[in-house]
Amino acid sequence: MKTIDGKPLPQVIVRVAIATFVEHGYEKASMDEVAARASTTKRTVYSHFGSKDALFRSALAKAVEMFHSELPRLEDVSDPEAELSAFALGFSQLSTWKGAVRLQRVIMSEAERFVDLGxxxxxxxxxxxxxxxxxxxxxVERHRAPKVQQRPDEAYVMLASLFLNMTTARQRFATLMQARQPLPDHPLAKTPPDLDVPEIRxxxxxxxxxxxxxxSDDRT
Known part of the structure; x- marks a missing residue:
């Protein structure tokens, strides 16, 4: 299989497709531009992905994979306040930088064409x-109170949903609705300002x- 800079060509095509869809939207993004950016031909792009729709789906799947790979890890159970603060801040920033916001808007604009993507x-x-x-x-609860019966699984799921909304929903919604400016750069490429840190903490x-x-509420 052909490679570019050591990466398989399909991976290169998907990555440049993400950038192309983000910049132009689905309708105006051209397979010619994707091919040119990937240093290949349009015929080769179609041979790997079959259609523009299929490439768009592959690009979105890759973007989601990259999003999760860039999230802070939740590992240290001895300090949940610090771990959860870092996770929430990372989730918020990765969701509200310019590229992520544009991609979300592209998906919203194509909701009728791709009814399942939302x-x-x-x-x-x-x-x-x-x-x-x-x-x-x-x-965390298992670490702090190993002898105490834990909550039902659905309780942790409910708490997790509540947590994500409490800590990140306002920033994500406001940015998506253009009530605040998105971060201009990817948060791992350039450290963003700490505007949301006090609120999240x-x-x-x-x-x-x-x-x-x-x-102080530990159960023993």
């Missing part, structure tokens, strides 16, 4: 993040107290 995006971004949070909260502290995870 649900897929929610399932693979929001719900997957909630699963990570639920697993972490479960691990406060929301995390309130969540932990209200949900019974604060240190």
């Amino acid at each position: 649900a897929m995006l929610h399932r693979n971004v929001i719900e997957k993040a909630e699963e990570l949070i639920a697993d972490y909260l479960r691990a 406060h929301a995390v502290a309130v969540f932990l107290r209200g949900a019974g995870f604060a240190q």
Whole structure:
């Protein structure tokens, strides 16, 4: 299989397709431009992906995969306030930088053409993040009170959904609706300003107290 800079050609095509769809939207993005950016031919692009629709779906799937690979890890159960604050800040920033916001708007604008993509995006971004949070909260309680019966699984899922909304929903919705400016650069490429840090830390502290995870509320 042909490679470019050591990467298989299909991977290169998908990555440049993400940038092309983000810049031009679905309708105006051309397979000719994708091929040129990937240093290949339009015929080769079609041979790998079959259609523009299929390439768009592959590009979105790759964007989601990259999003999750860039999220902060939830690992240290001894300091949930710090871990959850870092996770929420990372989730918020990765969701509200210019490229991510543009891609979300492209998906919204093509909702009638791709009727399943909105649900897929929610399932693979929001719900997957909630699963990570639920697993972490479960691990925190197991660490702090190993002899105490844990909450039902659905309780952790509900708490995870509440947490993600408390800490990131305002920023995500305001940016998507153009009520605030998106971050100009990818947060891993250039450190964003700490505008949301105090708000997120406060929301995390309130969540932990209200949900019974604060240190003073430990069950023994």
